[in-house]
Amino acid sequence: MGAKDDMTGPTHVAIALAGGLALHSAGMGPEGTGAWVALSVGSLAPDIDNGGAIARPGSLIKLLPGPIKWILNKIGLFISAVIRAIFGHRTVTHWPVWGFLLIFFGFSLGKLWLVWLGAGWLFHILGDLLTVSGVPLLGPVWTKDIKFSPLRTGSAGEFVIALALWGAIFYFSYDLLPPVVQGWVGNLVGYLKEVIL
Numbered sequence: 001m002g003a004k005d006d007m008t009g010p011t012h013v014a015i016a017l018a019g020g021l022a023l024h025s026a027g028m029g030p031e032g033t034g035a036w037v038a039l040s041v042g043s044l045a046p047d048i049d050n051g052g053a054i055a056r057p058g059s060l061i062k063l064l065p066g067p068i069k070w071i072l073n074k075i076g077l078f079i080s081a082v083i084r085a086i087f088g089h090r091t092v093t094h095w096p097v098w099g100f101l102l103i104f105f106g107f108s109l110g111k112l113w114l115v116w117l118g119a120g121w122l123f124h125i126l127g128d129l130l131t132v133s134g135v136p137l138l139g140p141v142w143t144k145d146i147k148f149s150p151l152r153t154g155s156a157g158e159f160v161i162a163l164a165l166w167g168a169i170f171y172f173s174y175d176l177l178p179p180v181v182q183g184w185v186g187n188l189v190g191y192l193k194e195v196i197l
Helices: 009-025 033-050 064-085 096-109 112-129 156-175 179-196
Strands: none
Touching: 009 033, 009 064, 009 156, 033 064, 033 096, 033 112, 096 112
8 A cells, every 4th residue: 555645733633623613603613622622633533543643642742741641652653553554544544434423422422522523533534635645535335535636745735724724723713712811812922023023
């Protein structure tokens, strides 16, 4: 199996958060910190099959002591290696059916964090659909990769998309930030204006 062109973690998270904000503006987006975290984690989850950021959970949780981070990373990378050895990369974990099942069970069980985990999963697949390698969008029924764009990871195109999304996320989510964080941002902007101007 040839190498797959992987969209980077920050771009996946940006796509999911931008999607969450779009849903939020329509009155049906994530509510509360847990939902936003689940959306972000879900946007990284399918890459458990290639040692992506989700396979190194200790690196994602900065407040943990070093030894615990190391143990979590080793466990995550082991699970990732097993999944990749059995299924390969961008196969089973990149079937949209998993995202839809998470959403279904989330609603059935009344666990909205599962709904947002599933939504993040689907946003991840949408992002990979925009790369030159594509995804098995109709798996498990038909496992041929489908793609809608020649975008390559690490290219100027991905950088521009990620930058635009993060800018939009910041702009549109500012009012959702706690007042203390808005104060910090205001102080930072004021400082930067003094330094630059």
